[in-house]
Amino acid sequence: MTSLFEGVGIALGSLRVHKMRAALTILGVAIGVMVVMVIGSLIAGFNKGLSDMLETLGPKTFYVGRFWGGAGNEDPDDPNPWRRRPPLTIAEAERLEQLPTVKFAVVDENANADIVFEGKRLGAVSIQGRDADWPKVAGGDIYPGRSFSPLEDKANAFVVVINIKVSEQLFGERDPIGHRIKIAGLPYDVIGVYDPPTGLFGEGDQNEVFIPYGTLVKNVPYRPDWMDFFVAPEDSVPIERAIDDVTIALRTMRGLRPGQPNNFDVVTQEKYLETVNSMTSVFKVIMIVLSMVGLMVGGIGVVAIMMISVTERTREIGVRKALGATRREVLWQFLVEAATLTLVGGVIGMTAGGLISLLLAAATPIPAYVPLGSVIVALVAAAFTGLLFGIYPASKASRLDPVEALRYE
Amino acid sequence: MSLAQQFRTGDTPLPDIIILTHKLARAYDMGGEVVRALRGVSLQIRRNEYVAIMGPSGSGKSTLMNLIGCLDTPTGGEYWLNGQKVSDLGDDALARIRNKEIGFVFQTFNLLPRATALHNVELPLIYAGLGAKERRAQAAQALERVGLGDRMEHRPNELSGGQRQRVAIARALVNDPSILLADEPTGNLDSATSGEIMEVFGALHRQGQTVVMVTHEHDIAAHAARVVTLRDGLVATDQRQAA
Structure with a gap:
């Protein structure tokens, strides 16, 4: 636990020293997280609007109609099946x-x-x-x-x-x-x-x-x-x-x-929801892909900045090892540093995404809303990106030979 | 050398002997060619000795220093530190030993540039797992011991060379190590400051600290009570002298 706070402190210090470099890395992660937030809040708002609407209808009310098309079950040989009804x-x-x-x-x-x-x-x-x-x-x-x-x-x-x-x-x-x-x-x-x-x-x-x-x-x-x-x-x-x-x-x-x-067709709200959900699931897939691309771009930035950081601080790593840091402690330090970078990006992206969602909700009829779940998911995803992409540079740091590292100019 | 233990493989050192190397060897594979930096160094250092290790460049003194400091592992022979055989320990066990038993003082000080003097001295205690409050107190005490009680919040670039080396000495002492291991501790200092640092070492030795120092300067080695000279990876001379 001590070394966790230590790591966060070192990471923040390092961010202060290399502002531009850190800002670019953070920006990558922030954009990724922002995309997650905005699309997530659109879907959440849509679903919430839907369930609000169904609630006013009463959960057991169902619909009887001449023809319920549903989504994606058009038959090209029979474009107007309702004509026979x-x-x-x-x-x-x-x-x-x-x-x-x-x-x-x-x-x-x-x-x-x-x-x-x-x-x-x-x-x-x-x-x-x-x-x-x-x-x-x-x-x-x-x-x-x-x-x-x-x-x-x-x-x-x-x-x-x-x-x-x-x-x-x-x-x-x-x-x-x-x-x-x-x-x-x-x-x-x-x-x-x-x-x-x-x-x-x-x-x-x-x-x-x-x-x-x-x-x-x-x-x-x-x-x-x-x-x-x-x-x-x-x-x-x-x-x-x-x-x-x-x-x-x-x-x-x-x-x-x-x-x-x-x-004739009898459609329950469940079936209606199913149809709507099959539409929103397409959005969800797009969201997941987009946010993964965004986070990956951020992650590659993390690898780059951390590799530079490890090289620059070879001597520091040597000193820490000489003073008794184990491999795991060095690994942890750099992982925490990477995760701190992405977490800062995550918080920024989340704030920006949240503001955009609120703006959308206020300025357009789209009922965008930011659920607590997507806040947590965004932050966890950001920290996880840091940990994942930090593994390689951190393990490189942890495996440095102390004699070599101390001799590094 | 009549005081030295007649050590054979399989023995354990006497409790008074803090450093014992037995036929210690270290070879490097330099692209197919094997370089034998140490070729069997047997050395015993007792508690509270003040030893200088000398020798021309290429004599193996840096290699010996790295082995004694547990930064490196030998390719042959045995190394016992404070009653524990450390020559066959793994990376993490060596890290623990370094943390507990050894206080390093380097030629280039090796302080973390962005950290305050106090934080630099705290580092070994962090890896020892001490709580923040206790760390702070012990680090402050160590800094006072080297006369830097009023410079705790200064960063290395706000300190003179001699002051930086004092911070490094405080950092080396803070864990109360078995040996203080100094590698050319005055190599980057002017002669007046060198004298001051040597006085600090002398005082520590008088307080009971075991000091091992690698140097190539005779007037620095003259501060030690015993001088071991290496040549071509072997002990050439081992003499006691009046301090």
């Missing part, structure tokens, strides 16, 4: 909602239309047709105001919940509740303002309003046949059982015979 219908959603294992099935249909209020026009706003349960799956808050009731939903009422962004543009500081806006030429009463949860891809940033499903289908021009459902199982029911029930119910309604494949 019938669209989901509101009747199917109602049937699913009656299943004892299903708490609710929220339909989701959307369109784009213009909104007008007092002569102010917002173009191509996303109009979401949902049923009354939608706030339970969407997350976020409705304040001020409220969402539409099941009664309003059934009655296809002309009521609308607008999101904060729309509210700011149309109403500014005014309270939008109770005002009447026109969507696709028809008047709707504003009953609530929706504050969406932080989205993964900045979804909350777009202009979006929510109206009852039936109202949308009847009154807003939309691209049909792409309705999908968010299905939540009853609290006490395992998700697998609810999925089985939903699958059987849909197959029965669609008259599929045993052995015929499903002509």
